Amino acid sequence: MTIKLHCFGESGNAYKAALALELSGLEWEPVFVDFFNGATRTPQYRAEINEMGEAPVLIDGDFRTSQSGAIQAYVTEKSGKFGGKDRDKNYEILRWVLWDNHKLSSTAGMTRFLCNFLPEEHRNPDVIAFNQGRLKVAYDILNSHLEGRDWIVGDGITNADLSCCGYLYYPEPFGFDRADWPNIDAWLTRLSEQPGWKHPYDLMPGNPSDRA
Ligand SMILES: N[C@@H](CCC(=O)N[C@@H](CS)C(=O)NCC(=O)O)C(=O)O
Numbered sequence: 001m002t003i004k005l006h007c008f009g010e011s012g013n014a015y016k017a018a019l020a021l022e023l024s025g026l027e028w029e030p031v032f033v034d035f036f037n038g039a040t041r042t043p044q045y046r047a048e049i050n051e052m053g054e055a056p057v058l059i060d061g062d063f064r065t066s067q068s069g070a071i072q073a074y075v076t077e078k079s080g081k082f083g084g085k086d087r088d089k090n091y092e093i094l095r096w097v098l099w100d101n102h103k104l105s106s107t108a109g110m111t112r113f114l115c116n117f118l119p120e121e122h123r124n125p126d127v128i129a130f131n132q133g134r135l136k137v138a139y140d141i142l143n144s145h146l147e148g149r150d151w152i153v154g155d156g157i158t159n160a161d162l163s164c165c166g167y168l169y170y171p172e173p174f175g176f177d178r179a180d181w182p183n184i185d186a187w188l189t190r191l192s193e194q195p196g197w198k199h200p201y202d203l204m205p206g207n208p209s210d211r212a
Pocket of ligand 1: 010011012013014040041053054055056066067068069101109
């Protein structure tokens with residue numbers, strides 16, 4: 001049975017799940033979530049898809065979960081890919097996924113939204129600057145960790161990489177410039193050169209140009 005991923009192209013959180021599915025080789029298909037027309041806020045979405053009112057959501061037969069980290073864990077369980085080979089590695093991967101979800105992707109996603117998708121009259125420069133300050137700390141932590149490393153944990157791609165990259169390939173400006181962070185830049189290039197890698201807008205339906 002084909003796995004379904006409720007997602008949309010602009011969502012870096014959905015990208016983490018979609019990229020894990022794509023690179024795992026599992027059979028999957030996207031189901032478009034019309035986020036920008038309020039789909040995730042409808043009672044129907046909350047009742048039938050996800051009570052948390054978020055994308056991504058994975059449905060595989062009678063199994064369903066949301067949260068990109070949980071979806072990645074499911075992909076690992078099902079495909080045997082992107083997990084650790086031992087307990088220490090598994091916890092190290094989990095540690096980076098949780099860090100990403102809290103400190104990197106949630107702030108990057110919010111900042112990108114504030115800078116690009118919120119109507120201009122609602123964009124608050126102080127809020128944006130505050131978030132960009134927090135992000136700078138996060139980029140620095142990741143960039144330092146990647147010094148002398150090809151991947152975040154161990155010697156191959158894991159869910160730590162697939163999580164932390166979630167918002168870092170998007171073209172919309174939100175204060176992240178790859179040139180400022182050479183180890184992150186090289187790591188993003190390395191990941192994008194893996195067979196099967198796709199850009200978020202090529203992997204999932206939904207693109208800012210749809211609303212232009
Ligand atoms: N921690 C969640 C975050 C998911 C999330 O915030 N998704 C956004 C789209 S990128 C969403 O659906 N937001 C709906 C809302 O806030 O109303 C994950 O990693 O999956």
